[in-house]
Amino acid sequence: MSCSDRWLALSIGNSRLHWAAFSGNDLQQTWDTPHLSAADVQQLIATQFTKSAFHPSLHDNADGAHMPLWIASVVSQQSLLWQKYDAATFITLEQVPLAGLYPTLGIDRAIAALGAIAIVGRPVLVIDAGTALTFTGVDGARLIGGAILPGLGLQFQTLQQATAALPNALPAALPASEERVAPQLLPPRWALNTTDAIASGIIYTLVAGLQAFVNDWWQQFPASPVLLTGGDRDRLYAYLTATMPAMASKLTVEPQLIFWGMRSVRGESLKAES
Numbered sequence: 001m002s003c004s005d006r007w008l009a010l011s012i013g014n015s016r017l018h019w020a021a022f023s024g025n026d027l028q029q030t031w032d033t034p035h036l037s038a039a040d041v042q043q044l045i046a047t048q049f050t051k052s053a054f055h056p057s058l059h060d061n062a063d064g065a066h067m068p069l070w071i072a073s074v075v076s077q078q079s080l081l082w083q084k085y086d087a088a089t090f091i092t093l094e095q096v097p098l099a100g101l102y103p104t105l106g107i108d109r110a111i112a113a114l115g116a117i118a119i120v121g122r123p124v125l126v127i128d129a130g131t132a133l134t135f136t137g138v139d140g141a142r143l144i145g146g147a148i149l150p151g152l153g154l155q156f157q158t159l160q161q162a163t164a165a166l167p168n169a170l171p172a173a174l175p176a177s178e179e180r181v182a183p184q185l186l187p188p189r190w191a192l193n194t195t196d197a198i199a200s201g202i203i204y205t206l207v208a209g210l211q212a213f214v215n216d217w218w219q220q221f222p223a224s225p226v227l228l229t230g231g232d233r234d235r236l237y238a239y240l241t242a243t244m245p246a247m248a249s250k251l252t253v254e255p256q257l258i259f260w261g262m263r264s265v266r267g268e269s270l271k272a273e274s
């Protein structure tokens with residue numbers, strides 16, 4: 001692969017930015033950053049992403065050509081900052097080859113569904129445990145539909161913000177090695193202190209709701225793969241494993257769905273050009 005095959009994928013979510021460095025179709029690195037200021041973006045463009053604080057894999061990006069940047073954003077204030085970058089491509093729903101998309105569907109959901117199709121085929125259900133938690137189901141080449149609710153972090157935050165006496169009781173994340181096998185991370189359902197009571201209410205309700213959506217999906221599409229992605233995927237998977245191990249064992253955690261989807265969109269777009 002020559003340097004000119006390198007490109008960046010940027011998925012702009014409501015909490016943060018998700019980056020991937022590709023060489024052609026090979027995903028080489030992924031990392032997350034906070035949302036950027038206009039000055040940050042200008043500097044990244046001016047230095048062609050080689051700024052030391054940015055990402056080590058890009059330090060040798062010095063071949064002169066502007067690094068292609070494919071952007072999928074659900075936060076317009078953040079994507080607008082890249083509008084003057086001549087090597088940026090903004091992915092829109094028109095570039096997603098699925099029928100039944102409605103105009104206000106989040107591009108992240110459409111692209112994650114494409115990514116899921118690319119790796120496991122269809123029908124497939126994507127659960128994105130991000131700022132919002134979303135269900136997005138596709139069959140054949142059509143969006144079946146989905147649902148949106150406050151994500152795990154947001155449920156804890158909003159309860160704290162809207163009440164006078166409640167703390168933010170989001171349990172600390174476990175070290176990665178322990179995350180998938182840690183039943184002790186669950187609070188008792190019938191809690192006897194405030195922190196546990198909040199965690200119990202949010203977590204047991206969330207996993208019960210998730211089970212209801214997944215079971216309904218499997219009634220319509222028996223044995224369809226169900227993929228779990230987003231920043232809270234490991235935490236949620238740990239809760240599911242602890243509460244409903246049989247269901248959890250049939251779900252697949254896939255951190256990079258959005259990038260597989262962006263790779264598909266780019267591939268189709270390059271094919272159409274040539």
Ligand SMILES: Nc1ncnc2c1ncn2[C@@H]1O[C@H](COP(=O)(O)OP(=O)(O)O)[C@@H](O)[C@H]1O
Nearest residue numbers: 013014015016129130131151153154230231232
């Ligand atoms: N470093 C982090 N910064 C922000 N959120 C994080 C971080 N690590 C884990 N999370 C969890 O990820 C969730 C956000 O998911 P993510 O997929 O990153 O968001 P989005 O794509 O909507 O910006 C939060 O609810 C939070 O609990």
Ligand SMILES: CC(C)(COP(=O)(O)O)[C@@H](O)C(=O)NCCC(=O)O
Nearest residue numbers: 013014074104105106130131132148
């Ligand atoms: C539902 C979302 C807020 C999820 O965003 P995220 O949690 O990934 O930051 C985003 O996909 C969005 O703004 N969707 C538009 C509404 C819809 O999908 O119907």
Ligand SMILES: [K+]
Nearest residue numbers: 013108128130
């Ligand atoms: K997301």
